[in-house]
Amino acid sequence: MEVRLERLSKSFCANVVLKALDLTFPERKFVTLLGPSGCGKTTLLRLIAGLERASGGAILFGGERVDHLPPGERNIAMVFQSYALYPTMDVAANIGYGLKVRGVPKRERAERVGLVAKVLEIAHLLARKPRALSGGQRQRVALGRAMVRKPNIFLMDEPLSNLDAKLRATMRGELKRFHLDLETTSIYVTHDQLEAMTMSDLVAVMNEGVVQQFATPEEVYHCPANLFVAGFIGSPPMNFCEVTLAERDGTPVLMLAGRAIPAPPAFRLARADEGRRLVLGIRTQDVRLAAPDDADAVPGTVWMVELIGSERLVGVEVAPKLRITAEVRAEVRAAIDTPAAVAFDPARRHLFDPATGRALPRAA
Amino acid sequence: MTTRALLGRALLYGLLLAVTFVVCFPLLWAFFTSVKPKDEIFAWPPTLLPEAWTLENDRALFAGKDAYFQAGGATATAVPPSAFFLDWFLNSVVVALGTTAISTVVSTLAAYSLTRFRFPGQRAVPYLALVGYMVPSIIFVFPMFLVMVELRLTDTFLSLVLGYVCITLPFCMWLMWTFLRGVPVEIEEAALVDGASRLRVFFEIVLPTAWPGIVAAAIFSLIVSWNDYLFGRGFMNSMENLPLTVGVMHFFDGTHVDLGLMMASSVLMTVPMAILFALLQRHLVAGFGAGAVKG
Numbered sequence: 001m002e003v004r005l006e007r008l009s010k011s012f013c014a015n016v017v018l019k020a021l022d023l024t025f026p027e028r029k030f031v032t033l034l035g036p037s038g039c040g041k042t043t044l045l046r047l048i049a050g051l052e053r054a055s056g057g058a059i060l061f062g063g064e065r066v067d068h069l070p071p072g073e074r075n076i077a078m079v080f081q082s083y084a085l086y087p088t089m090d091v092a093a094n095i096g097y098g099l100k101v102r103g104v105p106k107r108e109r110a111e112r113v114g115l116v117a118k119v120l121e122i123a124h125l126l127a128r129k130p131r132a133l134s135g136g137q138r139q140r141v142a143l144g145r146a147m148v149r150k151p152n153i154f155l156m157d158e159p160l161s162n163l164d165a166k167l168r169a170t171m172r173g174e175l176k177r178f179h180l181d182l183e184t185t186s187i188y189v190t191h192d193q194l195e196a197m198t199m200s201d202l203v204a205v206m207n208e209g210v211v212q213q214f215a216t217p218e219e220v221y222h223c224p225a226n227l228f229v230a231g232f233i234g235s236p237p238m239n240f241c242e243v244t245l246a247e248r249d250g251t252p253v254l255m256l257a258g259r260a261i262p263a264p265p266a267f268r269l270a271r272a273d274e275g276r277r278l279v280l281g282i283r284t285q286d287v288r289l290a291a292p293d294d295a296d297a298v299p300g301t302v303w304m305v306e307l308i309g310s311e312r313l314v315g316v317e318v319a320p321k322l323r324i325t326a327e328v329r330a331e332v333r334a335a336i337d338t339p340a341a342v343a344f345d346p347a348r349r350h351l352f353d354p355a356t357g358r359a360l361p362r363a364a
Numbered sequence: 365m366t367t368r369a370l371l372g373r374a375l376l377y378g379l380l381l382a383v384t385f386v387v388c389f390p391l392l393w394a395f396f397t398s399v400k401p402k403d404e405i406f407a408w409p410p411t412l413l414p415e416a417w418t419l420e421n422d423r424a425l426f427a428g429k430d431a432y433f434q435a436g437g438a439t440a441t442a443v444p445p446s447a448f449f450l451d452w453f454l455n456s457v458v459v460a461l462g463t464t465a466i467s468t469v470v471s472t473l474a475a476y477s478l479t480r481f482r483f484p485g486q487r488a489v490p491y492l493a494l495v496g497y498m499v500p501s502i503i504f505v506f507p508m509f510l511v512m513v514e515l516r517l518t519d520t521f522l523s524l525v526l527g528y529v530c531i532t533l534p535f536c537m538w539l540m541w542t543f544l545r546g547v548p549v550e551i552e553e554a555a556l557v558d559g560a561s562r563l564r565v566f567f568e569i570v571l572p573t574a575w576p577g578i579v580a581a582a583i584f585s586l587i588v589s590w591n592d593y594l595f596g597r598g599f600m601n602s603m604e605n606l607p608l609t610v611g612v613m614h615f616f617d618g619t620h621v622d623l624g625l626m627m628a629s630s631v632l633m634t635v636p637m638a639i640l641f642a643l644l645q646r647h648l649v650a651g652f653g654a655g656a657v658k659g
Contacts, residue, residue, distance in 0.1 A: 051553050072559030084550035088572040098558035145558070 001062040001152040001185050002027045003048060008057035010043055010209075017043045019209045020057065025202075027062075030179045030186045032196040035206035036232070041189045042157055044206075048187060049078050049155050061152065072101070077146035078155040081162065083138045085130040085145075091117075092126040095144040102149075116144045136167045143175075147182070154179075154186040160195060172198055193233055197221065205229045223350075227357040230281045230350055236313060239287065239324045242354065243280045245273050254280060257319040259298045264349035267360045278360070281350035287326035289314060289334065290343040297341035298324070302334045316342050391634065398422070398628035405623050421628035425449040429604075445614035446625050451604045452611035453632070456590060459521050459607060463528040463589035467536045468582045470529075475540035476570065480549070490541040493534035501531050505598045512599055519601050527595040532588050536581040543577030544570070579647035583640065590637060608633055 003025040010018040017040045025031045033041035046052040048059060050071035059067040066074050077098075085094050093100075096113045104112070117123040120140045130138060139159060146154060159175075160168045176199045179186050190196055196203050197217045204214045205228075213225035224230035230238050243254040245263070252263040252274075263269055290297035303323060304315035307330060314334045315325045324342050334340060351360040365373075393412070397405055398421050400414040429447035478489055508527055509518070517523040547570060555565045571578070596610040603614075612629040615622040 049553075049557060051556070071553075071557045072561075076557060078554065078557045080550045080554060082548060082550050084548065084554035086551055086555070086569055086573075088575075097555065097560075101555075101559040101564070145554075149558075 002060075003153060003185060003187065004060040004063075005044075005048075006058045006060065008044075008047065008059060009055050010040070010047060010052065011055045017209050018047070021209075021211060023204060023211055023214060025185060025187055027185055028183045029201040030176070030188065030199060031202045031204065032188045032190060032200040033204050033206055034190060034193060034196040034232075035212075036191060039206040040209040041191075041206050045078075045155050045157055045187060045189045048153070049076055050074050074153075075149075075151050076153045076155055077149055077151035079142045079146050079157065079159040081158040083130075083142040083159075083162075085138060085141055087130055090127050090129055091122065091133070091141050091144075094130065094141055095148050098145065098149045112148050113144075116148045119147075120144050135163050136171070139163060139171060143178070147178070151184065154182075154184050156186065156188045158190055158192075159188075161190075161192070168195075175199060193235065197233075205232060207232075222348075223359070223362065224281070225359055227279065227281070227352050230352070230359075234283055236284045236325060236327065238281045238283050238350070240279055240281050240352075241318075241322055241324065243278050245269060245276045245278055247274055254278070256280065257298050257300070257322060261296070261298065261344065262346055264346055264351065266347070266349075266362045267351050268363050269360075277354055279352040279354050281352060282324075282344050283348065284313065284325045284327035286345040286348035287324060287342050288345070289316075289326050289328055289332060290341040292339040292341045294341050294343060297343040299339065299341040300324070302336050302338050302340045305334050305336060314340070316340050318342065391631075394627045394630050394634075397623060398631050400624065402624055421624040422632070424625060425628055425632065445603075445611070446622075448603055448606070448611060448614075449629060452606050452608045455521065455605060456608040456633075457636075459524045459528070460586050460589040462521065462525040463532060464582050464585040466525065466529050467532040467585040468578060471533055471536035471540050471581055472544075472571075472574070472578060474537045475544050476566070478537075478541050479544045479547075480552075490538050494538045497531075497534040497538070501592075502594055504530060505594050508595075509598050518599055519605055521605070523599045524589075524595055524607065527599060528585070528589040528592060531592075532585040536585060539581050539584070540574070540577050543574055543580075547573050576647045579644050583644060586640065587637065590633075 005021050005023045008018060008021045008023075009016070021044070033044060035041050043052060047054050047067075050066070050069060054067055057067075058065055061074065071078075086097065089097065092110075092113050095116060096104075096109045099109045099112060113126070114123065117126055120143060122137060122140050122144065125133060125137060125141070130141065133141065139162075142159065146156075156175075160171050163171060172195060175188075179199075188195075188199065197220075200217055202214065203217050203220050205212045205220060207228050213220055213229045215223075215225075220229060221233055224233060224238075227240070231240070241256060243256045246253050246255050246260065248260050252269045253260040254263050292299050298318045300316040300318035302314060303317045304313070304325075306313040310330055311327050312330050312332060312334075313325050313327055314332070315323050317323045326342055328334075352358065353360060396412055396414055399417050399419065400411075401416055401418050401420070404411065404415060424444075424446045426449070427447060428450050429443050432443045432447055475490075478486060504527070508530070512518045512523045512526075515523075517526070551569055551573070552565050555569045556562075560568065591609065592607070593609045596607040600606050600610065603611075608629070612626055612633075615626045615629070
């Protein structure tokens with residue numbers, strides 16, 4: 001079922017949390033709301049669930065307004081960050097509670113609970129109380145409670161954040177698998193970009209109550225709409241440096257630390273813009289180390305080297321306080337305080353307007 | 365285990381035994397006195413264990429007053445105080461249960477609203493209530509007596525229940541407040557998403573989760589109302605309406621003390637509370653524990 005938000009806003013007294021959002025979550029898609037703490041993503045999820053009242057605007061499920069309906073009448077299921085299992089009920093009662101409330105006969109309830117428990121591999125835990133379960137098992141019970149009712153929409157509020165790294169990786173795959181099997185519209189809240197990138201069909205990157213970009217994970221990563229998205233997505237974060245647009249031999253170039261580097265061909269840069277100051281963004285993976293005398297590279301001094309497993313991060317200071325980090329293979333050696341140079345992949349450079357923070361328009 | 369550890373353990377157990385003896389001795393003495401014949405109670409040198417065991421005191425307490433009225437059409441003044449024991453016992457049960465029911469229900473609902481709904485003074489109310497509980501109850505007796513006179517409620521169970529509720533409610537509310545603060549709001553929201561109504565969420569999700577706190581509040585109310593003497597002494601005057609604590613004082617009339625009846629009544633007063641504690645001890649510890657940690 002499609003979920004549409006029209007001019008949706010939410011304030012707590014004078015604190016505006018969501019600012020007139022217009023957003024459509026397409027049917028059967030897995031959409032992630034991604035953003036830092038306090039950006040309004042959980043509030044948005046709670047508005048869709050009916051746990052908060054909107055200050056303005058409308059929420060539509062399949063074209064029908066639902067913002068006046070209580071949570072129980074929206075046919076949604078929600079997985080909470082803390083799992084929110086009923087502590088006095090056993091696993092079977094936890095999963096079946098929504099069916100019991102809806103008057104499903106006991107026998108049918110037991111069958112459906114058994115089926116879901118089998119799929120989630122928790123059939124042996126049905127008689128246990130939540131306190132006797134591990135984090136991963138609790139997570140599955142919470143998922144089971146959501147799945148058993150066959151809802152129109154799945155809402156998930158950082159459901160993996162309480163799990164250890166290994167289990168989180170496993171559950172990421174399983175959640176995606178369940179979504180593919182159930183084909184239910186899913187809205188997932190997280191601040192973890194890895195979860196967003198690996199699981200989603202679409203990502204809505206949020207900041208300060210505004211959706212900064214709503215696109216596929218690939219697009220969000222490769223064509224960030226603004227400086228916030230560019231800086232938030234990707235780990236290690238993107239390098240940003242101020243450049244000036246110039247022209248050499250009839251072609252636009254970017255002046256960085258006294259060196260002219262070719263302007264990225266993907267952007268429409270007019271001659272009239274010569275002298276304009278821009279922000280160049282380049283991901284660490286798209287920076288390579290070059291010889292200090294390489295004419296196409298920007299020379300500097302190595303100021304930091306970090307091994308991060310199979311890769312190594314090498315920070316090069318190309319001007320006072322202007323440092324560019326390159327992600328290179330672990331075998332590449334670099335010594336601190338030695339001369340080095342950084343070169344950028346021309347196709348992977350991003351340009352932003354420093355005044356608005358927006359990405360410069362790309363050539364069609 | 366080393367000798368030092370053994371010695372330490374022996375000392376610890378010795379200390380525990382000594383404390384247990386100090387606590388239990390009055391109870392044991394009361395019990396043994398209640399089953400002694402009258403002449404042995406004041407015998408010298410005194411005995412702890414009775415030489416001759418008897419249930420004459422308990423029999424006198426359970427005889428009831430009807431036997432006296434039927435026997436010779438006697439007036440109430442001619443009936444011995446022991447004949448009213450069953451009335452007093454029943455009065456105390458009714459008043460204690462009434463107090464407990466009102467205190468527990470009202471304090472749970474009040475505490476729930478204090479933890480879940482926002483309004484001015486929301487945070488101050490529980491602490492102010494606790495301050496109110498710290499005032500000695502004797503201060504309330506006379507003003508409340510005047511109120512009861514105005515309301516024409518003196519010598520009624522309702523006056524006692526209202527008096528006890530004033531004493532128990534603030535602490536019960538504070539106790540439930542500390543307990544319900546620890547019940548995550550997400551489980552209620554999960555139930556709302558599951559389709560339950562607010563009322564259903566309260567009864568099926570919140571109450572079972574808060575059960576240890578409710579038991580602790582109920583036991584506290586029971587103890588206060590069962591053991592109180594002040595309000596019973598102040599508000600009640602008919603012999604047949606007295607609570608147990610005030611009634612048993614009639615076994616002592618200034619010139620003569622019937623220790624056998626007094627001790628037998630004391631033992632019988634203790635039994636219901638002892639049974640209750642034995643049955644609900646686990647919940648009580650959990651309830652007061654939650655309040656202690658989270659408050």
